[in-house]
Amino acid sequence: xxxxxxxxxxxxxxxxxxxxxxxxxxxxxxxxxxxxxxxxxxxxxxxxxxxxxxxxxxxxxxxxxxxxxxxxxxxxxxxxxxxxxxxxxxxxxxxxxxxxxxxxxxxxxxxxxxxxxxxxxxxxxxxxxxxxxxxxxxxxxxxxxxxxxxxxxxxxxxxxxxx
Amino acid sequence: xxxxxxxxxxxxxxxxxxxxxxxxxxxxxxxxxxxxxxxxxxxxxxxxxxxxxxxxxxxxxxxxxxxxxxxxxxxxxxxxxxxxxxxxxxxxxxxxxxxx
Numbered sequence: 256x257x258x259x260x261x262x263x264x265x266x267x268x269x270x271x272x273x274x275x276x277x278x279x280x281x282x283x284x285x286x287x288x289x290x291x292x293x294x295x296x297x298x299x300x301x302x303x304x305x306x307x308x309x310x311x312x313x314x315x316x317x318x319x320x321x322x323x324x325x326x327x328x329x330x331x332x333x334x335x336x337x338x339x340x341x342x343x344x345x346x347x348x349x350x351x352x353x354x355x356x357x358x359x360x361x362x363x364x365x366x367x368x369x370x371x372x373x374x375x376x377x378x379x380x381x382x383x384x385x386x387x388x389x390x391x392x393x394x395x396x397x398x399x400x401x402x403x404x405x406x407x408x409x410x411x412x413x414x415x416x417x418x
Numbered sequence: 419x420x421x422x423x424x425x426x427x428x429x430x431x432x433x434x435x436x437x438x439x440x441x442x443x444x445x446x447x448x449x450x451x452x453x454x455x456x457x458x459x460x461x462x463x464x465x466x467x468x469x470x471x472x473x474x475x476x477x478x479x480x481x482x483x484x485x486x487x488x489x490x491x492x493x494x495x496x497x498x499x500x501x502x503x504x505x506x507x508x509x510x511x512x513x514x515x516x517x518x
Contacts, residue, residue, distance in 0.1 A: 257421055258421070261421055261424060261425075265424075265428050268428065268432070269431075272432060272435050272455065273435075275435075275439065275451060275452070275455060276435060276438065276439045276442070276443075276452075281445055281447050281448055284447075284448050284451055285447075285451065288451050288454065288455070291455065291458065292458070295458055295461070295462060298425065298428075298462060299462075299465060302422070302425065302465055302466055302469045303469060304465050304468075304469075304477050304480075306477065307461070307465060307477055307480055307481070307484075310481065310484060311461075311484070314484055314487075314488060315454075315484075315487075318488065319454070319487070319488065319491050322491060322492070322495060323447065323450075323451070323491070323495070326447065326495045326498060326499060327447060329499060330498075330499070330502055340444050340509075341442050341443065341444070342441065342442050342443075342444065345441050345442060346438075346441065346442040349437075349438055349441045349442065350438075353434045353437065353438055356434065357430060357431065357434055360430050361427055361430060364423060364426050364427060364430070365419075365423065365427075369467070369470055369471060370471055371471065371472070380474070380477075383474045384474050384477050384478060384481075387474050387475060387478050388478050388481065391475075392475075392478050395482060399482055399485040399486075402485065402486065402489050403485060403488065403489055405489070406488070406489035406490075406492045406493055407492065409492070409493050409496065410492040410493055410495075410496040411496075412496075413493070413496035413497055413499070413500045414496045414499050414500065416503075
């Protein structure tokens with residue numbers, strides 16, 4: 256049963272990833288990326304990370320996708336050329352490189368030994384994530400808020416109309 | 419074979435597909451979407467290794483990656499809009515201001 260869920264989710268993910276890579280229209284690319292996001296949220300649920308699945312749905316599928324669609328509708332596409340094209344020579348050069356870099360990592364994952372932590376999580380997943388986030392990783396959490404504030408100010412400055 | 423190892427392989431594939439998309443696409447928006455694919459691959463790897471080891475720190479780091487992804491998409495789309503407004507194009511092969 257577990258492998259059935261794995262096969263369904265990973266097949267969905269792979270089909271969506273190929274749609275993201277090879278579709279021509281940017282709106283279709285965004286929709287395929289939304290499908291990727293939903294598949295990854297399902298994988299997170301399967302792995303037992305409920306908080307990250309919810310955050311994936313909230314942040315990616317609501318905020319980021321809507322932002323992409325907004326920018327695509329902002330740009331007047333009739334002024335720019337219609338078909339964007341794909342770098343064919345770079346693609347042919349990149350395929351063996353990616354294969355060569357995929358195979359050693361896969362070999363190391365399959366044959367390596369993973370570390371084992373003695374800690375056993377007794378409480379729920381969301382509780383332990385929140386406890387770890389607000390005790391051990393409180394300073395990176397604050398730094399993340401500063402990064403978000405800086406990104407907001409930078410986006411406002413970049414997207415402002417020139418006088 | 420445990421199921422987390424299969425998910426780690428899927429995450430490596432997702433990361434390399436994002437890299438491939440960054441290499442082969444021309445449109446700036448699809449370049450940003452490929453970068454998001456790479457970040458999602460990293461998230462998936464962090465969560466599956468977390469499940470395998472039995473801790474909870476990987477999910478916390480995936481949360482930080484999510485934050486950085488949100489900041490990156492705000493800045494990146496602001497840059498796309500600014501480049502289009504100033505220059506009038508949206509392909510990465512036309513941005514040759516410093517290259518030619």
